[in-house]
């Protein structure tokens with residue numbers, strides 16, 4: 041049985057496939073595409089950046105869990121979080137009792153440390169790659185194909201957490217975006233599970249989008265979220281990142297969820313308005329370092345564009361994802377308000 045191992049700095053043995061991040065960034069094909077942990081979990085390299093894990097015989101508890109990161113190559117914290125989880129599986133420290141699909145989504149952007157090389161990958165899912173000939177469109181199609189194969193068995197629970205980082209401080213350090221699914225309200229249990237992972241807020245979307253989590257939610261019925269992980273200034277590691285790692289470990293090991301019902305669900309927001317960049321004259325009129333979820337008094341000027349001024353009209357408004365450096369026609373910020 042194939043079993044290339046390396047030794048980590050603390051002397052522990054690590055399966056070569058536990059180094060998926062290093063393989064992906066180096067553009068290497070592993071010598072062995074299938075490996076087994078000491079406990080018998082099966083790791084299979086599917087292609088660049090993609091690893092499928094099958095629990096050892098008799099250990100599968102019926103959950104299909106997708107964890108993805110690196111859709112935007114400059115978002116380093118989520119990439120590190122996923123790497124830590126994969127390495128822990130490769131060292132047999134985390135013992136999977138769920139099927140896993142672990143994805144580093146955008147290797148070219150990760151290599152360059154940029155949000156995107158060409159098109160924004162996270163706008164090309166739900167089939168939106170179809171009329172697009174870019175490399176990102178092919179990657180979106182490939183990711184969709186892996187997910188479709190992974191979720192092909194009916195009757196199993198399906199979860200997907202797509203890990204991102206908003207690249208700015210946030211009044212609510214860790215938050216989620218819940219994609220819109222026709223005729224489906226987000227389940228209380230999945231919201232409580234977010235809280236368990238140290239997620240403090242959730243933006244509940246009310247219209248379709250082309251994100252990866254929207255794809256798995258709408259096409260595969262998965263409980264899917266984009267998670268915006270907390271920022272960590274150099275040399276720091278906020279507790280909520282460990283909170284997420286601990287929760288993810290519990291999900292992978294199918295550990296009892298404990299006092300889930302005792303948790304308060306995250307604070308819910310809905311989208312009031314999307315600020316769309318219409319021309320090269322677009323300018324944000326907010327401080328460059330404004331934190332996500334900063335409250336916006338009525339009358340605040342947010343942005344100006346050709347013939348348009350974005351001024352706050354709604355009570356209890358907050359800013360999310362302000363970013364002027366986007367393509368024309370794309371979102372340059374969101375005005376969100378508490379939900380119901």
Ligand SMILES: O=C(O)CCC(=O)N[C@@H](CCC(=O)O)C(=O)O
Pocket residue numbers: 112162204205206207217218251253266268361362363
């Ligand atoms: O847009 C930002 O400021 C960076 C964070 C980020 O990449 N967010 C995701 C949100 C996806 C969603 O709405 O589910 C994105 O913009 O793709």
Ligand SMILES: [Zn+2]
Pocket residue numbers: 111112115204205
């Ligand atoms: Zn992102």
